[in-house]
Amino acid sequence: MMTKFHQVLAECPICLNEETMTIWDEIDASTDPDLREKLLHKTLQSLECRNCGNSTLIASPLTYFDPALDLLVECRPDLDREQLMQRLTELQQADNAQAGTNPDDTQASFRRLVATTNDLIEKIHAREQQLDDRALEIVKLAVINHGAGEVSVEDLRFVGFSASELNFVMKLEDGWFQYALPLEAYTNAELIVEQLEAANKTADPGFNLVDRQFAEELLAVFTAAMSDPEAL
Incomplete structure (x- = not known):
């Protein structure tokens, strides 16, 4: 190009x-x-x-x-x-x-x-950072849905990570702030993606639109699969 x-x-x-x-x-x-x-x-x-x-x-x-x-x-x-x-x-x-x-x-x-x-x-x-953006969107969705310390989160953007933390910038009503999560949050989300891939419930072929709605749909598939003990 x-x-x-x-x-x-x-x-x-x-x-x-x-x-x-x-x-x-x-x-x-x-x-x-x-x-x-x-x-x-x-x-x-x-x-x-x-x-x-x-x-x-x-x-x-x-x-x-x-x-x-x-x-x-x-x-x-x-x-x-x-x-x-x-x-x-x-x-x-x-x-x-x-x-x-x-x-x-x-x-x-x-x-x-x-x-x-x-x-x-x-x-x-x-x-x-060699991170799976599908797992990142699951993490972001969880934070936005549940808030940060009971504060409404308008937006959340990944900016990097260290050995123990995921680093974000978070938009609240009164501006943007730094926000960190334990790396375990990403690891858990990555396991969800890996389980769905292993069960042929999701794939990443070619172009994809990986955003909040994608994460919602992915979690819905995971929840449905979890209801069937043999699905995963």
Whole structure:
């Protein structure tokens, strides 16, 4: 894959001044590591208004390829949930059509469709740490559903882990905060995924949309399987 971009005339949301800016359509991290760093630091597509000085991040469709991580992610902030599912079907059908053919230079074992730039960044972090994003989504779902110390959690993002902890940033009503969980939480979630895979209840072939809804569906399958002693 080659890095591709185009330029647009974008309007500042504060003063309505128009500025020319670069929109990145595809990024190959192996040839443009600087763009990868800008993506991770959320400076990749920042509209800098010379009139009022405001900086605005512009979200647009982006395909990110990182051969070192065996990772391919299509980010589609322009689609709603129904459209995302339709796009996922298209990507999976394309995967099936290519099955058995010689892979091209942009094939990756780990392929994801995501809805936001934050989702994309999280997939990169998970892959860097060699963690299963399906297990991570189960952990996140548990925290969001049960709260953190009886506090309502609006969002939770994985940023890394140490020898004993998973590290997140958590969005509460009054802002973002650091949050840590024992690594055991991930290990337990990973066991659920492994049990379902062993029982052919889930798989990770080709493109997938691994998010909170995916985790809910995965846990529903696990709960149903647990009701049958011979299912797992």
